[in-house]
Amino acid sequence: MDGALIRSLTPGVLTVLVRRGADFAAAEDAVQDALVEAVRGWPADPPRDPKGWLVTVAWRRFLDAARADTARRRREDRVEEEPAPGPAPDADDTLQLYFLCAHPSLTPSSAVALTLRAVGGLTTRQIARAYLVPEATMAQRISRAKRTVAGVRFDRPGDVATVLRVLYLVFNEGYSGDVDLAAEAIRLTRQLAASVDHPEVAGLLALMLLHHARRAARTAPDGSLVPLAEQDRGRWDTASIAEGVEILQAALARDRLGEFQAQAAIAALHADAPTAGETDWVQIVEWYDELARLTGNPVVRLNRAVAVGEADGPRAGLAALAGLDGALPRYAAVAAYLHERDGDVDTAARLYAEAAHKAPDLAERDHLTRQAARLNSRRREDR
Template sequence: MNEVLLRSLTPAVLGVLVRRGADFAAAEDAVQEALVEAVRVWPGEEPRDPKAWLVTVAWRRFLDAARADTSRRRREERVEEEPPPGEAPAIDDTLQLYFLCAHPSLTPSSAVALTLRAVGGLTTKQIARAYLVPETTMGQRISRAKRTVSDVRFDQPGDVATVLRVLYLVFNEGYSGDVDLAAEAIRLTRQLAAAIDHPEVAGLLALMLLHHARRAARTTSDGSLVTLAEQDRGRWDTTLIAEGVRILQTALSRDRLGEFQAQAAIAALHADAPAAEETDWVQIVEWYDELTQLTDNPLVRLNRAVAVAEADGPQAGLAALSALDGSLPRYTAVAAYLQERAGDLTTAARLYAEAAQKAPDLPEHVHLTRQAARLNTRSRG
């Protein structure tokens, strides 16, 4: 059975049900039941028109649920009886579903969960495993999200920027459970790019592809982190890099620069360098300056301080760092790196140890602890 096809049809099928009169929550439940039925039936014989098959089954499930619930009798009277067999409507509501699932009234975590289920076609169990929470907890989160957006007009304009941030949140989760969320985020962003001609959508897709291209080189066989400078660039996926650069160049040519395009440009410069020492840090600083004007995000300024150190020397980087809030995530780790570059190994070792205690996950904690141990050994030697 083609699971990718099955999941790619999810938003289109859901859109058909909503346009026929089903409310979003009931339609989404019916589509999920149709997907489960497809998993059971399709391995024997895939239908000639998979979308029409899913629409038919989902609509039957919706009508069955409506008839069974007396509180929905008035809505049941509004909806049409099951349409005659035939091809599914060609209207594509994918974009509206992205807007709905990333509605500003939802918390980021709820928007992510609803997007993965309603647009991505993942089951509640798969999403729960990916985010390492109990299935009941994730089910409650999705149910609350569906209730929150149940009264939102399906065809009202949405915010592309909010959708992109939700997809980027999914991408940054990487891989856990039995779902590769980075790959899923790329699939959904490709789908969004097919539904809307927007340079920032293209910028986000390019950024994801360029980052994903380095994935195999980011860790060792035992799960230890490998810094960008130390990665084996022969393990980078050149096909993904070429695609990401091509998409980025097309987006930039439209002269509507946004933050994801700027981030992708930085990633492209890293990807373009045959070796770490050949990285064009001067251009990267220039792109960070553009990005700072676009977002004024303190984390962008933190990353810029590292780029300044590489372009103009560690003292320049430390000067840029001194203007930032020391409570920023990874501030201490950056300070440790810059102090090491400046030659103060004692201070750097102490800062690496402090940063390890603040690390958000075990691999980063181990990496920073090893950096502190390495410098302590050098100092004693």
């Protein structure tokens, strides 16, 4: 039984049922029933047309459920008669499913969960483990999301920007439990890129590939974080870097710059440097200027301050930091780094400790705590 094949076919099958008149929740239930039958029967008798088989069985399950539910008889009268079994349409309507799962009425967390369930083909248990929440909690979240989009029809153009933000949220969850969400996000973004010709889709795919290429070098054997400047670049995935750069260059050539392309350009400059000392920080600052112009995001300006500090010295970096809100995420960590580079060890140690207290996860908290301890040890030695 080819699990990868099943996952790749599921979104298209679900979309066919919704186009035929099934509401999202009922269609998803019918597709799951068909998948159960596939698991039972395919190993002994695999179909010639897997997608057509799934569409036929799922549609029958939907009609059976509709007929059994007297409260839905009016809707049953509106659905078309069961099509004769045969090859499924070659058209890939998965893009519409992306738009449905990223519907603006959904919260970001619900949109992510529904995307992983409907487009990614993950089970509720897998999604719950990935997000470290009880399965019942995730089931409720997905059920609420399905109810929210139940009446949405595939008759309006979707918002690509919303879909991209959902996929970016999935990617940033990284890896936990038994599902590699970063790899899953790349797979889904590749699928989206094959369905829609949009430079920002390409930009997001390039960004994911370039960041993912550094994954093996980001942590030490003991699980502690390894900062970018200290990573073993020999462990970076050069094939993913080359692919990401190629995709990015093609997107930039279309002269329709967006935020994901700008972020990917910054990542490409880091990936292109043979050593940390050879990083082209001047160009990185220029790309952060573009990104700040595109987004107006204060976190972008925070990251820009680090780049300015590398390009023009820590005093310049601190000056760039001065106009920002100290409550920004990781503000204290950036300020600590720049103060340390400027030679103010006392202030840096205090800020590292403050940043550790505010860290969003254990690995980052441990890293920042170690930085504070390192500087406090140096202070004691200097006395």
